Amino acid sequence: MTVVSTKTASFQPVGTVTGLEELRGLVNAAIDVLQDVAMRRTGPVAPGGPVAARTAAAAALPSCLLPSDADARTPFTDMIRAYAQWSVDLSHPAALARMQCPPAPVAVAAELVVAALNQSLHAWESGPFALELDRWVIEELAAVVGYSDQAGGTITAGGSISNLMAVLVARDNTLRAQLGLTAFQDGLATLKKRPVVLCSPATHFSIGRGVGITGIGEQHILRAPTDTVGRLIPSGVDRMLAELPEDQLPVMVIACAGATDLGWVDDLPALAEVARKHGVWLHADAAYGGGALFSDDLRGMLEGIAQADSVTLDLHKFGWTPASSAVFLVRDARTLDAMDQASTTLNAGDDKAAGFVGRYSTSVQATRRVNALKIATTMQALGRDGMAAMVDECHFLARHAASRLDEAPGVELASRPPLSTVVFRFTPPPGVDADDFNGKLRRELMTSGKALLARTSVPQENGASPVFLKMMLLNPATTVEELDTVIDEVLRFAASRQGVTDGP
Structure with missing residues (x-):
């Protein structure tokens, strides 16, 4: 019995010379898109909150996952651009919400190799x-x-x-x-x-x-x-x-x-x-x-x-x-x-x-997947002294932020940061629920695109667990001046919301 191929699609695996050349073009196109998006950013995330994110996704995502007539390059760059525009910019000084570090370029390059070889x-x-x-x-x-x-x-x-x-x-x-x-x-x-x-x-x-x-x-x-x-x-x-x-x-x-x-x-x-x-x-x-x-x-x-x-x-x-x-x-x-x-x-x-x-x-x-490659290449590139300096810088930034917040009126600091987390809350005027105020303040900051903060609850000796806000300092490239600008913005935002809460 003779088996006849019905294949019509053209496919070149990335491991071939032709496939690697196609990869080079796609990666260059993706980097061009990422650079363009990075230059247009105005904050750690696009403004508008969940509603805007859903609207953007609805507009950018195709109507069909498996189109009958596919063109590899255009959908790729369109999807990359939409993804990047609504991604959190972890390198931004005001991206302080989660334990997500901005990765080193060498680590990202290693990820590409891992994906290409697919071991x-x-x-x-x-x-x-x-x-x-x-x-x-x-x-x-x-x-x-x-x-x-x-x-x-x-x-x-x-x-x-x-x-x-x-x-x-x-x-x-x-x-x-x-x-x-x-x-x-x-x-x-x-x-x-x-x-x-x-x-x-x-x-x-x-x-x-x-x-x-x-x-x-x-x-x-x-x-x-x-x-x-x-x-x-x-x-x-x-x-x-x-x-x-x-x-x-x-x-x-x-x-x-x-x-x-x-x-x-x-x-x-x-x-x-x-x-x-x-x-x-x-x-x-x-x-x-x-x-x-x-x-x-x-x-x-x-x-x-x-x-x-x-x-x-x-x-x-x-x-x-x-x-x-x-x-x-x-x-x-x-x-x-x-x-x-x-x-x-x-x-x-x-x-x-x-x-x-x-x-x-x-x-x-x-x-x-082989996650060891990015770990090995990053640590080899940074070295012991480089890793130590980056950890120490994050610790320094956290202590600086804690000192700034501790000196600000109407701010309660949970504790001095032993490593890189700063936990604090605003204490609004009497009659205003502090948990509600801090929760809303965080959401409004995120919706505005000005800053991304996390929230937590800190148990007290009286049995209460009030809402606190949290800054995660994991970007050693952030300068003191940049961090001060972010803190000033958060303090201004809180002050203006206290005025809104108090009414005329």
């Missing part, structure tokens, strides 16, 4: 050099944390996935050590003891999601005693572990190594001692605070982090790489064996023996 890490034949690069980056980052050469880990799609893996690995290693069970095969239904997780009320929401996904259940999160700031009290954790009912099995204690709001760090050495005493896994969530590891001046914040059984880092916060560049590290690489329970053609024994080993057994993903 994967799940099997040797999917990316031989990529696998070695991934292993090397993990080894190097483990050393930055202070782990020995016995450590292991994986690069993940985000801090939430890293924290999910922490719960998963802690669950499986604890059940094996304490009950001789393998959760992957045995499940949790037959357990005579209920796994529980100890953490503070300020623990990141991804932990709750991870506890739910892994079958432990959010209702089995036990909130341990904390001080007035929110840090775990090690003696309280010790007492809770000692007094747990017989039908409860502590799976892990989760320490915060840099709270995303106020920046504080739990007492890691003391918590490690408590965890060892009770044979419980200790995880340090340093997704944000891990940036301090790159600074000689700030590294002391994370004293004892190498005593944790596992650590979460996010290099798309401090690290100046595009998302996603998160990392999950373990003190002992053998604890990741729990991920390698399911036997597949990806981890066949004879292939392993011959050295054809992928990274499938270190991740919850199979196919996954």
Whole structure:
């Protein structure tokens, strides 16, 4: 039987000489569009808020995702322009809302190479050099944390996935050590003891999601005693572990190594001692605070982090790489064996023996992109001193912003920033609801396109959790003068809204 091709479309893969030349033209066209949009920007985001964004999207997006007669170049540049016009400009001094850093050019260039070559890490034949690069980056980052050469880990799609893996690995290693069970095969239904997780009320929401996904259940999160700031009290954790009912099995204690709001760090050495005493896994969530590891001046914040059984880092916060560049590290690489329970053609024994080993057994993903390349190229380009200087500059900018706001009338500062987050709120005149005022002020600032701020709630000793605003300083290229201009604009905006709120 003769098979006749019915192909009519012309397709050249990017790996061919012709495909690479087409890529060059598309990239140049995209950069031209991005430069044009950048020159026309008037703020960190286009003005108009959600209504304007939806209107712009409705006008720019084609009526059909799969047109019958396609032209590659024009729809591409049109889509790039629309996307760029309504993207947040992370390099703008007033883009202060989220933990998104402006990426280094070298990191973006590395992303292009990763996409063009489209390697994967799940099997040797999917990316031989990529696998070695991934292993090397993990080894190097483990050393930055202070782990020995016995450590292991994986690069993940985000801090939430890293924290999910922490719960998963802690669950499986604890059940094996304490009950001789393998959760992957045995499940949790037959357990005579209920796994529980100890953490503070300020623990990141991804932990709750991870506890739910892994079958432990959010209702089995036990909130341990904390001080007035929110840090775990090690003696309280010790007492809770000692007094747990017989039908409860502590799976892990989760320490915060840099709270995303106020920046504080739990007492890691003391918590490690408590965890060892009770044979419980200790995880340090340093997704944000891990940036301090790159600074000689700030590294002391994370004293004892190498005593944790596992650590979460996010290099798309401090690290100046595009998302996603998160990392999950373990003190002992053998604890990741729990991920390698399911036997597949990806981890066949004879292939392993011959050295054809992928990274499938270190991740919850199979196919996954090579995020190690942008991490490696960026850190090589910046160097230790460069990384330290950038972290220190962000810290300096945060302290400057905090001082400016603290001196301003009608502004309450939550605390002095240990790293790069500034949390504050405006205190409007009597009779005006402060939470409502700050919430509306933030939304109006975003709608105006003048500034992007985050919001949070800061627990008080009286039990209240009022709304605070938050500035995230992750752009070391911002000057003091530029930051002052942004702060002046926010203060003017707040003053004018107080007048509106008070009425004539």
